[in-house]
């Protein structure tokens with residue numbers, strides 16, 4: 002796997018500045034992202050959930066590694082496969098800290114369960130939530146559609162004297178949208194701090210990457226805009242962190258946008274409705290190989306190398322390589338399970354929104 | 369319920385299979401037919417409409433496209449002007465907005481601005497409609513955008529028989545067609561029906577009377593055909609006889625069938641799933657007022673979605689959409705005027 006930054010010099014190793022506590026927290030967050038996925042699939046199979054699940058299994062290092070180093074004031078724009086990102090933003094400030102700049106697990110679970118406790122009051126589905134207060138751009142179905150919005154957000158921030166950057170997340174298939182070009186082109190001309198993270202999981206629904214993108218690396222697109230295009234190993238949380246932090250530094254210092262391509266592999270079907278068909282349209286060997294480098298295992302190895310984990314502690318929880326049906330709660334740290342339990346309890350108790358809300362908030366009413 | 373299927377040997381088919389058969393048969397008969405769309409080849413389409421077609425007709429005729437609606441529609445236009453008949457799939461009709469300019473400014477106007485030089489045999493088709501909890505971006509009925517763009521035919525079948533016959537007619541029409549497939553009907557068992565074994569089309573521009581009645585005409589299309597039929601049942605229990613007209617094609621509109629019905633019932637309710645303001649129901653009401661006002665004993669009434677997007681949570685979705693109850697209420701108001 003190529004790991005070069007083009008056309009700029011080799012990125013720094015920001016991850017070397019991370020403390021032991023930071024590294025252990027990242028490890029824990031990987032478990033949390035994995036457990037969110039495992040648990041929701043279980044809940045769906047138990048019939049407690051409706052709506053489609055877009056699994057982020059095997060892509061957690063991108064979620065954790067790219068947002069871990071952001072400042073609370075920075076913005077993110079997650080997409081369908083990044084559901085854990087909504088509650089993981091600014092998680093370093095304390096998982097249960099109500100003032101941190103991310104959603105609570107309760108809010109996110111209420112959204113998943115289609116309840117009024119959702120930040121969007123269950124008006125739109127799955128990842129289509131956001132928060133002005135927490136600086137999370139509200140996603141829609143329109144792929145790549147929030148990149149220009151992100152550019153506008155940081156434009157306004159700059160005009161207001163701020164130094165925030167914005168991270169937008171997109172699948173590699175979504176880079177084929179015309180709006181992807183329009184937005185990055187504009188951001189590059191105006192040197193806006195817009196970082197386009199591309200999660201290249203090799204598949205866009207039932208279509209392989211070769212039929213979506215004409216070049217080997219999506220990061221090559223950057224050349225056409227004269228901006229940096231970084232490539233990260235999307236299975237390695239520290240490599241993602243390094244490349245994204247390089248892009249963040251670059252953006253914050255006023256140099257402008259960049260693209261960070263994270264190479265990864267989609268573990269399951271496009272959504273859970275597609276699992277059976279995906280088993281037919283994807284070669285089982287390709288799937289096996291694509292899931293070989295579990296981000297949990299890679300992070301664990303790093304932590305052992307750094308002596309941040311003892312051999313005994315390292316094997317206490319072993320969720321890696323396990324599908325949702327194979328993994329049990331014993332495979333996850335108890336604080337991870339407890340955190341999600343709280344979210345789900347809240348979601349189940351939260352009422353459905355009242356019918357009349359369907360007719361509300363079309364316009365701002367004048368006071 | 370649709371024109372009698374006289375093929376005792378054929379089994380009952382669902383709406384989705386009917387569409388696939390239309391494509392398959394037209395592809396077999398017309399070597400210049402091709403289709404382009406996201407995930408239509410290897411996967412066979414998000415819903416499976418094109419399943420099996422790539423292995424049968426090859427990658428050159430069933431083309432997996434990048435996620436680029438504007439390029440899909442624009443390339444369909446180019447291939448059509450150079451001799452092909454192209455079916456362009458939108459994975460959901462909601463995403464047609466990403467190709468909007470290529471439709472309204474490129475495809476729709478081609479024949480007009482070239483004084484009839486360039487035919488445009490393109491069908492842009494895709495799953496549409498609400499009632500399934502699809503929320504804002506997987507529920508739309510945006511037909512009014514295209515009815516308002518001269519040069520486009522707009523079609524919306526509600527039965528398997530019509531789905532097949534109208535898709536075939538659309539592919540042979542030579543004008544660009546926006547084809548609304550009701551995804552909630554794709555696999556609905558109750559509407560499965562036997563289809564003729566031999567080739568047939570349902571001509572564009574002909575409405576169907578789904579149920580005859582004498583007191584009030586319910587004009588609609590798509591999924592609301594079934595709400596109107598249920599409403600007619602409920603009205604019958606109250607001694608009101610409802611006639612249900614399924615427009616099937618919006619552009620061109622079959623005014624004759626509507627006016628013939630009004631001559632009998634003198635009352636009309638027009639139902640569409642899209643928002644009220646500038647929705648197609650408004651157009652139908654306007655045509656009636658333009659040309660058949662004398663036939664009315666009461667002002668025409670619309671039942672539409674509220675002027676809102678389609679929300680996700682079930683109570684909200686039901687609140688904003690037309691329903692059997694809302695249609696019954698409207699019909700009673702009209703006949704008691």
Ligand SMILES: Cc1ncc(C[n+]2csc(CCOP(=O)(O)OP(=O)(O)O)c2C)c(N)n1
Nearest residue numbers: 082142143144172173174175204205206463
């Ligand atoms: C404009 C638009 N066209 C089509 C779709 C339907 N759609 C939803 S997700 C998807 C595939 C996305 O693939 P990719 O961008 O690689 O993201 P991944 O799902 O692999 O994370 C498609 C085609 C859509 N949501 N928006």
Ligand SMILES: [Mg+2]
Nearest residue numbers: 172173204205
């Ligand atoms: Mg992808």
